[in-house]
Amino acid sequence: MEAVIEIKRRKKIKVSTIVAAIITIVFVLIFLFPIVLAILTSFKTPLETAESILSLPKQINFNNYIEGMKRSNFFRAMINSCITTFPSVALIVICASMGGYTIARNSAVSRIVKSMDTVYLASLMIPFQILMIPLYKIYKTLQLQNSLFGMILVLTGTSIAYSTFLYVGFAKSIPKELEEAALIDGCGPYRAFIKIVFPLLKPITATVSALHIMWLWNDFNMALIILQKEEMRTLTVKQYYFFGEHTADYGMAFAASIVSMLPILLFFIAMQKHLVEGISAGAVKA
Amino acid sequence: MKKKMNLNHRSISRYVFLLPGFCFFSFAVLIPFLMGVNIAFTDWNGITKDYTYVFLDNFISIFKDTRVSAPIANSIKYAVLGTVGGNVLSLSLAMLINHKTGKLSKMARVIFFTPVCISAILTSFLWGFIYREVFPQLFGIKSLLGNRTWAIPAITAMGLWNGSGINMLIYFSGLKNIPTDLYEAAVVDGANVWQKFRKITLPLLTPSFTVCITLTLTAWFREFAMTLSATGGGPAGASRTISIYIFENLYEYYKAGYGQAVALLFALFLVVVGCSVSRFFRKREVEL
Numbered sequence: 001m002e003a004v005i006e007i008k009r010r011k012k013i014k015v016s017t018i019v020a021a022i023i024t025i026v027f028v029l030i031f032l033f034p035i036v037l038a039i040l041t042s043f044k045t046p047l048e049t050a051e052s053i054l055s056l057p058k059q060i061n062f063n064n065y066i067e068g069m070k071r072s073n074f075f076r077a078m079i080n081s082c083i084t085t086f087p088s089v090a091l092i093v094i095c096a097s098m099g100g101y102t103i104a105r106n107s108a109v110s111r112i113v114k115s116m117d118t119v120y121l122a123s124l125m126i127p128f129q130i131l132m133i134p135l136y137k138i139y140k141t142l143q144l145q146n147s148l149f150g151m152i153l154v155l156t157g158t159s160i161a162y163s164t165f166l167y168v169g170f171a172k173s174i175p176k177e178l179e180e181a182a183l184i185d186g187c188g189p190y191r192a193f194i195k196i197v198f199p200l201l202k203p204i205t206a207t208v209s210a211l212h213i214m215w216l217w218n219d220f221n222m223a224l225i226i227l228q229k230e231e232m233r234t235l236t237v238k239q240y241y242f243f244g245e246h247t248a249d250y251g252m253a254f255a256a257s258i259v260s261m262l263p264i265l266l267f268f269i270a271m272q273k274h275l276v277e278g279i280s281a282g283a284v285k286a
Numbered sequence: 287m288k289k290k291m292n293l294n295h296r297s298i299s300r301y302v303f304l305l306p307g308f309c310f311f312s313f314a315v316l317i318p319f320l321m322g323v324n325i326a327f328t329d330w331n332g333i334t335k336d337y338t339y340v341f342l343d344n345f346i347s348i349f350k351d352t353r354v355s356a357p358i359a360n361s362i363k364y365a366v367l368g369t370v371g372g373n374v375l376s377l378s379l380a381m382l383i384n385h386k387t388g389k390l391s392k393m394a395r396v397i398f399f400t401p402v403c404i405s406a407i408l409t410s411f412l413w414g415f416i417y418r419e420v421f422p423q424l425f426g427i428k429s430l431l432g433n434r435t436w437a438i439p440a441i442t443a444m445g446l447w448n449g450s451g452i453n454m455l456i457y458f459s460g461l462k463n464i465p466t467d468l469y470e471a472a473v474v475d476g477a478n479v480w481q482k483f484r485k486i487t488l489p490l491l492t493p494s495f496t497v498c499i500t501l502t503l504t505a506w507f508r509e510f511a512m513t514l515s516a517t518g519g520g521p522a523g524a525s526r527t528i529s530i531y532i533f534e535n536l537y538e539y540y541k542a543g544y545g546q547a548v549a550l551l552f553a554l555f556l557v558v559v560g561c562s563v564s565r566f567f568r569k570r571e572v573e574l
Contacts, residue, residue, distance in 0.1 A: 016479075020385035024394045027379065031397055031447065034412045037420070053423045095307035102303035110297075116304055123315050125557045127508050129532045130549040133332070133542050134318035134325060157314020160307045189299035218405035220511040236405045240515050243411045250415060257408055268403045272396060276455055 042254040049250055068256030076231060077238035078260065083148050084223075084234055085216045088155040089209050092163050095156070096208065097201055100167020101193065105176070117168065120161040128221050131158075136225050146229040154226065155216050163208045170204035171197075210271040217264055235260055325546040332542035344547035354548065356523055357531040360438060361507055364527060367442045368506030373498055376450040377491075380457035395458070399451035406448065410516035413444035431517050434524040441509075441516050441525060448512070449505075453498045460494030461487070489572050496567035504560050528552055 041049055042064050043057040069075065099116075107114040135154060144150030178200070182192045198205075220236040227233050233241070239260065243253060268275070326344060330337035348354060379398050383391045401409070417440055418429045430440035464487065472482050510529035513519065519526030519534075526534075528548070535545025 017385065020382055021390055024382045024385075024390055027382065028394050028397050031401065034416060034447070035400070037416070038412055041415075049419075053420050091310070095310060098303040099307035102300050106300045110300055113300060113304065116308065119316075120311070123311070123319075125504070125560050126315070126319065127504075127529075127549075127553050127556050129508065129510070129529050130322050130546075130553040131315065131318045132532065133536050133546045133549065134321040135314070136332070136536065137321065137325070137330075137542075138318060153310065154314045157310040157312075160311045161315070164307060183296070189296050190302075193303070214403050218403070220405065220407060236407050239405065239407045239411070243407070243515065250419070253411070254415075257411065261404060261408065264403050265400070268400065272399075276395070276399065 038254045038258060041250050042258055044251050046249060046251060064251040064255035065259065068252045069259060071252070072238070072242050072256040072260075074235065074238060074242075074256055074260045077233055077235045078263065080148060080227075080232060081217055081235040084151045084155060085213060088152050088159070088216055089212045091152070091156045092159050092212055093205055093209055095160055096163035096167050097198060097205065098193065099160070099164045101171045101197055101201070103164065104168045104171035120164055123161045124165070128158075132221070132225060135222070139226055144226070146227055146232045148227075148232065151223065151226055151234070154222050155219065158222070159212055159216070163212065166208055167201065167204055170201060174200045206271075206274040207277065210274040213267060213271075214264065214275070322546055323550065325543055326550045327547075328543045330543040330546075331540040332536050333540060337543065340543070344544045345551070347544065348548060348551065354531065357526050357528045360524070360526060361509065361528045363438050364442060364509045365503055365506045367439060368445060368509070369499060369503045371442060372446055372450060372453060372502045372506075373495075375446055376453035376498065377457050379450060379454040380461055383454070384458060384461045395454075398454055401448050402451040404448065406511040407515045409444050409448040410441070410512045413440075413447070414516055432521055434521055437517055437521065437525040441513055442506075444516070445506075445509070445512055453502065456498055457491065457494050460491045464490045489570075492567055492571040496564050496571065499567065500560055500564045503563060504556055507556060507559070 037054075040054075040057060043060055043062075044055075045061070045063075048055065048057060103113055103117045107117050139145045139150055142150075144153075174197075179192045179196050182196055183189065187195070218236060219234070220240070223234045223237045224240070227237060239257065242256065327339055327341055328337040329340045329343075379394075383395045383398070385391060404412075414431060417431050421427050422429065430436040433440075468486050468490075469482055472486060477485070508529055509527045510533070513525050513527055514530055514533075517525045519530045532545045532549050532552070535541045535548065539545075
């Protein structure tokens with residue numbers, strides 16, 4: 001009797017697995033469709049695209065890519081994106097790791113530290129739209145418009161609250177004993193942080209940087225307001241104006257967009273593990 | 287004596303650690319926020335240096351403004367469609383990849399997440415192509431983006447493709463935290479698939495629901511970049527959201543003061559909605 005039930009159950013699981021696999025494949029195809037379509041179209045001539053949307057390109061030609069890179073000037077925009085993204089992420093990691101560490105350790109002792117934690121959390125709810133007009137005004141007064149340095153300031157500042165929040169959660173879980181021992185032995189609090197605490201925070205540092213590289217690279221709202229001049233635009237803003245102008249020549253536009261997508265896709269493949277783990281771990285604790 | 291000094295040193299260091307982050311935060315969030323509250327009570331046009339205080343005039347004119355009602359209705363449409371669609375889709379995807387199908391589920395997890403790293407602008411361009419060129423050729427339907435009733439659902443669909451990966455991962459880790467012996471016990475008691483889902487999965491997933499529903503709801507209320515680049519708020523304002531309206535008040539109508547008043551009320555509304563939704567679900571969370 002037991003054995004019969006056991007066999008029945010196994011069979012049932014198998015059927016459900018097959019059904020799940022089929023549905024998964026259907027969804028995978030739907031999710032891949034736009035990307036595959038973009039790659040196919042990028043190799044086709046406008047005539048081929050006009051004749052049939054879904055057909056394969058007759059021959060692999062890189063004309064669209066050459067033309068696209070020439071006309072879009074995405075290379076300059078990509079450099080701008082690098083200049084704004086990476087220093088911002090470095091600043092975010094430095095500031096948020098220190099802030100998160102002290103909030104995790106001292107919010108029970110010090111009222112100021114505790115209230116800082118509350119301010120950060122509350123600020124997470126503010127929509128960006130309320131900062132849009134004042135930021136525009138500040139940047140106009142300080143003449144920081146069209147400056148990549150100004151862009152770094154605002155990207156870092158708006159990311160501090162969330163990244164600190166992620167660090168607080170992680171710092172609470174690392175043991176105090178190591179740093180306490182170092183402090184008793186006469187090590188200063190700053191050296192103890194650099195030499196002992198920061199290395200222990202490495203997993204969350206990986207997550208915070210992976211997430212923010214992705215988010216800041218794709219930032220559109222702030223770049224749209226601050227970077228108005230053609231040669232200062234970052235990739236997303238560039239894409240916004242470029243696609244607005246070239247809606248007809250799809251092959252060329254797709255070729256340009258695939259090139260602009262490559263760095264972030266390669267980065268994603270490399271950092272996939274940290275992104276996946278970080279989101280699963282950090283968000284549910286919130 | 288030395289110990290006391292050391293202690294002092296330590297208690298100062300608490301605040302020193304906070305300082306750099308707080309400086310950036312003040313510059314980009316705190317000061318603009320306070321300035322924004324101030325601007326909302328003025329008639330600043332966004333260009334000139336001088337402005338005068340008009341007190342509550344901006345807030346009163348919001349209620350008289352006939353142009354503001356359409357963006358509000360559109361944002362609500364986005365919020366409802368995006369929240370329901372987004373959570374159903376990402377929970378389904380999470381359950382699919384939670385099903386042990388070996389390599390397939392691992393590969394699917396990466397593929398479902400990949401669109402997350404594509405920017406909103408690129409997403410709207412990719413899907414704009416599909417709506418404008420592929421659908422007409424395949425099914426003979428005109429571009430949904432040019433249709434007053436279908437523009438918002440069409441943009442929501444591309445948003446779901448773009449963003450579901452993040453919520454999928456949150457649901458996925460929630461699913462992994464449910465102990466399997468609960469399901470085994472239910473099977474022994476003769477529960478069917480639906481009963482298992484309804485009585486075990488849903489209640490134990492409530493923490494994930496709290497996070498995902500609050501996040502998607504407030505994110506879709508704020509919808510900006512994708513709509514701006516897909517339709518520009520058109521056709522004839524049919525997809526214009528509150529965020530786009532605020533943006534237009536600054537750059538097109540030169541009514542920064544008024545736009546800021548709208549933004550302030552909008553922020554207040556979002557905080558209230560966000561807090562009450564997350565409280566609603568927090569109360570229903572089950573402790574294991």
